[in-house]
Amino acid sequence: MGAGHTHPLYVHEHSPVHHLPAHVKLVATFTFTVVVATAPREHVVTFVVAALTLLAAIRVARVRLRFLLPRLAVVTPFLIGALLLPFVASGPRVDVLGIPLAEEGLWGGFGIAVRAVLGATASLLLVATTEVPDLLRGLERLRAPRLLTQIAAFMVRYLEVIVGEVSRQRRAMTARGYDPRWLWQLRPLTAGLGVLFVRSYERGERVHAAMRARGFDGTMPVLTEERPAGVRAWRLALVLPALAGLGRIAGLLVHG
Amino acid sequence: MLLAMHAPDGFLTAPTAIATGVLSAGAMAAAIRASRPELDDDRIPLAGVTAAFVFAAQMVNFPVAAGTTGHLMGGALAAVLLGPSLGLLVVAVVVIVQAIGFADGGLTALGYNVFNMAVVTALGGWAVFRGARRLLPATPTGVTLGAFVAAVASVVLSALAFSLQWLFGASAAVPFDTVLTAMLGVHTLIGLGEGLITAGVVAAVLAVRPDLVRGADGIDRAAGPARLPRARFVLAGVVASLIVAVGVAQFAVDNPDGLERVAEDTGFSEVAEDHALGSSIFADYATAGVGDETVSLAIAGAAGTLVTLALGTGLLLLVRDRRRGSDASTAPTA
Numbered sequence: 150m151g152a153g154h155t156h157p158l159y160v161h162e163h164s165p166v167h168h169l170p171a172h173v174k175l176v177a178t179f180t181f182t183v184v185v186a187t188a189p190r191e192h193v194v195t196f197v198v199a200a201l202t203l204l205a206a207i208r209v210a211r212v213r214l215r216f217l218l219p220r221l222a223v224v225t226p227f228l229i230g231a232l233l234l235p236f237v238a239s240g241p242r243v244d245v246l247g248i249p250l251a252e253e254g255l256w257g258g259f260g261i262a263v264r265a266v267l268g269a270t271a272s273l274l275l276v277a278t279t280e281v282p283d284l285l286r287g288l289e290r291l292r293a294p295r296l297l298t299q300i301a302a303f304m305v306r307y308l309e310v311i312v313g314e315v316s317r318q319r320r321a322m323t324a325r326g327y328d329p330r331w332l333w334q335l336r337p338l339t340a341g342l343g344v345l346f347v348r349s350y351e352r353g354e355r356v357h358a359a360m361r362a363r364g365f366d367g368t369m370p371v372l373t374e375e376r377p378a379g380v381r382a383w384r385l386a387l388v389l390p391a392l393a394g395l396g397r398i399a400g401l402l403v404h405g
Numbered sequence: 406m407l408l409a410m411h412a413p414d415g416f417l418t419a420p421t422a423i424a425t426g427v428l429s430a431g432a433m434a435a436a437i438r439a440s441r442p443e444l445d446d447d448r449i450p451l452a453g454v455t456a457a458f459v460f461a462a463q464m465v466n467f468p469v470a471a472g473t474t475g476h477l478m479g480g481a482l483a484a485v486l487l488g489p490s491l492g493l494l495v496v497a498v499v500v501i502v503q504a505i506g507f508a509d510g511g512l513t514a515l516g517y518n519v520f521n522m523a524v525v526t527a528l529g530g531w532a533v534f535r536g537a538r539r540l541l542p543a544t545p546t547g548v549t550l551g552a553f554v555a556a557v558a559s560v561v562l563s564a565l566a567f568s569l570q571w572l573f574g575a576s577a578a579v580p581f582d583t584v585l586t587a588m589l590g591v592h593t594l595i596g597l598g599e600g601l602i603t604a605g606v607v608a609a610v611l612a613v614r615p616d617l618v619r620g621a622d623g624i625d626r627a628a629g630p631a632r633l634p635r636a637r638f639v640l641a642g643v644v645a646s647l648i649v650a651v652g653v654a655q656f657a658v659d660n661p662d663g664l665e666r667v668a669e670d671t672g673f674s675e676v677a678e679d680h681a682l683g684s685s686i687f688a689d690y691a692t693a694g695v696g697d698e699t700v701s702l703a704i705a706g707a708a709g710t711l712v713t714l715a716l717g718t719g720l721l722l723l724v725r726d727r728r729r730g731s732d733a734s735t736a737p738t739a
Contacts, residue, residue: 158507175505179512186415186422186513223509224413238579257579261416265511268414272508281506288505296437296444300498303453304460305506311454311461338467339602342477343609346458346486350617353454360450367449 158220158276165385166210166278170378171287173386178275180390182268184397190260194403198396199267203274206389212277220273224265231265234258271389281305299369307356311349318345411503412518414511421574426516432524433497439490456495459483463499467602480526481559482603485534485552486610488619493527517570525566530559534620545611548621549604556603560596564588 166174181199188195207214235245238254245255279287282302289298318341322328329338357365417425437444444452459479466476479499483492500522504510510518534555541547568585575584610618 156506182414182511182513186511187419220508223411227413227416234579237583254579261413264415265413268511268513269508272504272512276506276508281502284506285502294433294437296449297433297494297498297501299449300452300456300494301502303450304456304498304502307454307457308460311457312464315461315465335467335601336605338465339605340609342462342465342602343606344613345461346455346606346610347614347617349454349458349461350451350614353451356454357448357450 156276156281158273159280160210160212160216160277162211162278164209164211164278166206166274169278169382169386171279171283172290173287173378173382174275174279175284175287175291177386177389178271180387181271181393184390184393185267185271186264188264188397188400189404190256190263192397192400192404195393195396195400196263196267198399199393202389202392202396203267203270207270207274210274210278212274217270217273217277221266221269224269227265228262231258231262234261295368302369303356307349307352310352311345314345314348411500411510411522412514414513416511416514417517417570418574419513421570422513422516424516425520425570429497429516429519429524432528433494433519436490436493436497440488440494443491452491452495455483455487456498459495460499460502462606467598477602478522478526478560478563478599480523480563481530481534481552481556481599482606484527484531484559485548485555485603485607485620486618489527489531491619492531493523496527497523499523517567521563521566521570525563526559529562530555531620533558538620543624545608545615545621545624548611548618548624549608552607552620553600553604555600557593557596557600560592560599561589564592 181203185196185199188199204214207217234257235250235254238251238257240251240253242249243252243255244250275284282305285298285302285305288301289295322337322341327337329335459482462477462479462482464476480492480496483496486492487495497519500510500519501515504512504515504518534551537551537554538547541550565585565588568581568588571579571584572581607618607620611621615621615624
């Protein structure tokens with residue numbers, strides 16, 4: 150596997166957020182998204198407070214917004230869906246610039262968009278400040294089934310290798326002047342994917358055999374002793390959901 | 406893909422998220438128990454590398470028409486290759502890692518995302534696959550056709566599951582029939598693509614290592630490599646197109662607006678990307694596809710009608726390509 154290990158969404162830094170234990174950050178991010186996802190969409194105050202808190206956290210983490218914003222592209226299909234809601238939703242209409250839009254749809258679209266953006270930004274911040282193997286170990290500490298976290302760990306470890314095979318297949322195909330762009334040219338691509346499966350499976354068998362030979366008994370040895378997260382770490386991490394929670398309460402007070 | 410795929414936080418209501426989360430966790434627990442005999446042999450590395458394959462396979466963009474591409478979901482494929490329980494686990498792990506490690510799909514949306522993309526596709530696809538195999542001959546060809554049908558069904562079932570969740574837990578008042586119409590209409594077409602890719606992959610694996618295809622137990626190895634007899638495949642294509650045409654027309658008469666808008670605009674926004682062969686696997690997660698909405702919207706209008714036709718023709722030429730060897734580059738260019 151060698152070089153090029155860094156994850157494209159990870160930002161190497163030494164901020165307080167980077168240094169927090171992964172499981173603490175997972176709990177904080179998850180709680181934050183729960184607060185945001187369950188807030189009634191009319192509670193604009195809640196979303197404003199949550200957004201400001203998240204911006205502050207991004208600042209503390211020394212992750213640049215210019216890095217995060219383009220990566221929000223994952224939610225664009227849903228944003229487009231949200232934009233359409235005012236047109237397709239039922240209920241009373243309001244005129245916006247002469248176009249009759251469903252009031253319910255406007256709120257619905259706002260709700261989906263704001264939750265999607267805030268949730269995705271929080272997740273991006275988590276990934277930007279935590280490397281994926283650490284996240285998986287964090288999940289394990291939160292008592293996720295070991296079987297799943299280990300399958301995930303092997304998957305992440307070999308992802309680059311498998312993807313490397315894909316790009317070599319691609320290059321071989323292109324080098325031979327084949328550039329499929331129509332559906333009926335699917336066949337060679339699917340055959341390539343079939344070969345990829347066989348190769349991946351056989352690689353898995355080899356990895357398994359090699360690990361057995363080195364004493365693998367079904368569980369990965371833990372090399373670094375896991376220290377329990379200190380109170381300080383929890384206190385720092387939980388500022389994010391706590392402030393969002395305060396925003397939620399403020400929303401209840403303001404919007405009734 | 407689309408609405409059923411990688412939904413963000415708060416897309417459905419909290420009770421729906423919790424209910425689907427419980428269902429997904431239950432299904433995964435059952436799958437873990439069912440695949441114990443395999444995984445007790447500490448074959449976790451194997452499952453992990455196969456999960457990496459599914460992840461990578463989702464990154465491979467396939468051409469649909471000039472400049473428009475789609476990609477595999479892989480639930481039915483994983484089930485046919487690995488069996489329902491390990492297939493479900495592997496795809497579930499992929500979905501979970503995409504949410505937690507790649508910020509693709511909301512953390513609080515994991516319940517319905519895992520349910521729609523892993524549980525429904527693997528279990529539903531497997532059920533349809535077993536049913537189809539009972540009707541088809543026990544040959545590589547039969548298995549390949551079964552995989553085709555299972556993959557089409559898995560996508561449609563996934564869309565159906567999402568629509569039902571929308572019925573119970575919509576975050577906005579879009580009428581149920583509008584959502585169902587759009588989801589089923591678009592996903593039947595996408596399902597055909599999923600079916601073609603799945604069948605192609607299964608046929609290729611069957612040709613090299615038939616023992617790796619869990620769903621191909623008890624086949625007649627002497628029957629030779631999977632041949633996709635033109636008549637039968639064309640028949641399958643025609644039947645599928647008819648179902649699509651009839652089905653979509655039904656819904657379209659019901660509610661033309663909803664179908665057109667949602668289908669065109671949300672439907673093809675994700676499948677449309679610059680050109681098929683983006684080499685970076687993380688293209689999906691970075692900036693790819695941002696500026697393409699206008700293009701995809703323009704294409705999408707025409708695509709609905711054209712895709713059906715192209716798929717039919719594609720089925721035909723797929724068979725012909727195979728017979729002529731790899732001489733497929735003679736296809737017309739735009």
